[in-house]
Amino acid sequence: MACRHVVNSSSKIFAFGADVKPAAFVEDGDEVVFETLDCFSNQIRTSEDKLENLNWSEVNPATGPVFVNGAKPGNVLEVEILDIEIDNQGVVATGKGLGPLGERFNRFYTKIVKIENGNAKFNNLELPIEPMIGVIGVAPEEGSVNCGTPGPHGGNMDTRYIKKGAKVLLPVFVEGGLLALGDLHALMGDGEVCGTGIEVAGKVVTRVSVRKDINLKNPMIVSEGNVFTIVSAKTLDEAVKSAVSEMVNFVGKHSNTGFEELVMLFSIVGHTEISQIVDPLVTARFRTPMNVLLKLGMPQDLF
Ligand code: CA
Ligand code: ZN
Numbered sequence: 592m593a594c595r596h597v598v599n600s601s602s603k604i605f606a607f608g609a610d611v612k613p614a615a616f617v618e619d620g621d622e623v624v625f626e627t628l629d630c631f632s633n634q635i636r637t638s639e640d641k642l643e644n645l646n647w648s649e650v651n652p653a654t655g656p657v658f659v660n661g662a663k664p665g666n667v668l669e670v671e672i673l674d675i676e677i678d679n680q681g682v683v684a685t686g687k688g689l690g691p692l693g694e695r696f697n698r699f700y701t702k703i704v705k706i707e708n709g710n711a712k713f714n715n716l717e718l719p720i721e722p723m724i725g726v727i728g729v730a731p732e733e734g735s736v737n738c739g740t741p742g743p744h745g746g747n748m749d750t751r752y753i754k755k756g757a758k759v760l761l762p763v764f765v766e767g768g769l770l771a772l773g774d775l776h777a778l779m780g781d782g783e784v785c786g787t788g789i790e791v792a793g794k795v796v797t798r799v800s801v802r803k804d805i806n807l808k809n810p811m812i813v814s815e816g817n818v819f820t821i822v823s824a825k826t827l828d829e830a831v832k833s834a835v836s837e838m839v840n841f842v843g844k845h846s847n848t849g850f851e852e853l854v855m856l857f858s859i860v861g862h863t864e865i866s867q868i869v870d871p872l873v874t875a876r877f878r879t880p881m882n883v884l885l886k887l888g889m890p891q892d893l894f
Contacts, residue, residue: 593798595622596657600792603628603652603773607728607744608735609765613658616767619801622673625654627773629790630725635682635701642684642699651738651747653726655771659799662768667802668729670759670770674796675722680705681777681791683713689786690869704777704789711777711789718778724753724795725774725788728810732764738773740871741823745810747774748821748874749783749867757814758894762807770799783867805845805893809837813894816881819864823872830875831863838877846887856883 594617602614617623632649634640662668686699702713710717726738728745741748745761753759761768772795779788812819820837824830838861839853848856860883866874881894 593620593622594618595624597624597626598654598657599626600628600652600654603654604656604738604771605652606735606737607730607746607769607771609730609769610735611656611730611769613767613769614655616658616660617799619659619661621799623657623797623799625772625795625797627654627775627793627795628652629681629792630774630787631682631790633792635684638701638703640701642686642701651726651774653738653771653773656730656769657771657799658767658769659801660767662763662801663766664764665806666763667805667807668761668763668768668770669800669802670727670761671798672724672753672755672757672759672795673798675724675755675775675793677706677720677722677775677777677791677793679707681711681789683785683789684787685785690784692784706777706791720777721751722754722793723751723776723779724772725749725776727753727759727772729761729763730765730769741874742872743809747870748810748823749779749870750812750821750874750876751779751781751866752812752814752817752819754814757812760802760805760807760811760813762809781865783869786869809833811841813881817878818881818884818894819876819878821866821874821876823874825872827865827868827873827875830873834875834877835863838879842879842884842887842889845893846884846889848887
């Protein structure tokens with residue numbers, strides 16, 4: 592019988608690592624609710640709260656980590672995003688040094704954005720929200736990685752398809768996986784060009800399972816009828832190359848399709864996309880429609 596666990600935001604980490612004490616121990620198939628602070632640890636609540644005065648040691652918290660019994664190195668942790676609830680206000684921030692236009696600012700700017708009836712109010716614009724998870728990951732293969740940096744372990748991938756209904760597949764590197772998540776956005780565009788989305792506190796309901804039928808080196812996502820490989824690297828060139836390569840390898844392994852066939856197929860039905868270009872490593876993703884993968888003979892239960 593699957594249980595439901597609640598991990599509140601006082602159980603938080605600022606770096607993913609094997610040495611962090613678990614906030615909860617759960618079984619394969621359990622539901623886990625993560626209550627999360629925003630990426631500034633909720634330090635910016637009014638237009639008087641300035642980025643200049645921020646306690647930067649409290650930036651990018653993730654709630655957790657959760658030890659999933661039975662998850663072993665080489666397995667994959669499947670995290671189904673069953674629901675995301677967000678607070679009724681969020682914050683957007685930018686300024687000096689942040690994002691591709693950061694050199695055109697000489698100070699920081701923040702904007703409080705109220706969220707009402709499914710819309711975010713940016714000045715007098717009402718923008719339909721699409722809540723997503725910025726940071727979701729497990730302990731990395733070695734050492735620790737701060738929650739602001741993405742990588743093979745997941746982390747700060749800032750990928751807008753990590754939303755309600757998605758499955759996030761993360762390679763497990765250490766016993767129990769040590770799953771943590773946070774950094775919700777009410778809305779964010781690909782690239783995250785000012786350095787943030789609408790940063791917001793909230794609550795994520797997940798179901799976690801241990802997968803032994805697949806093997807991954809980097810995160811994979813199933814969302815809105817698409818399968819994505821996600822790779823973070825120093826440059827977009829490197830990230831794109833690896834994301835395409837990971838997709839070809841995965842589909843090649845689980846279908847009877849040759850390498851050159853797949854490269855040609857993905858050139859006509861696959862899409863190279865950018866998740867974010869503002870974190871210490873940038874993140875690219877390669878998207879393929881799941882219906883095409885199923886027609887290649889890949890088993891439905893892989894996804
Ligand atoms: Ca982020
Ligand atoms: Zn964020």
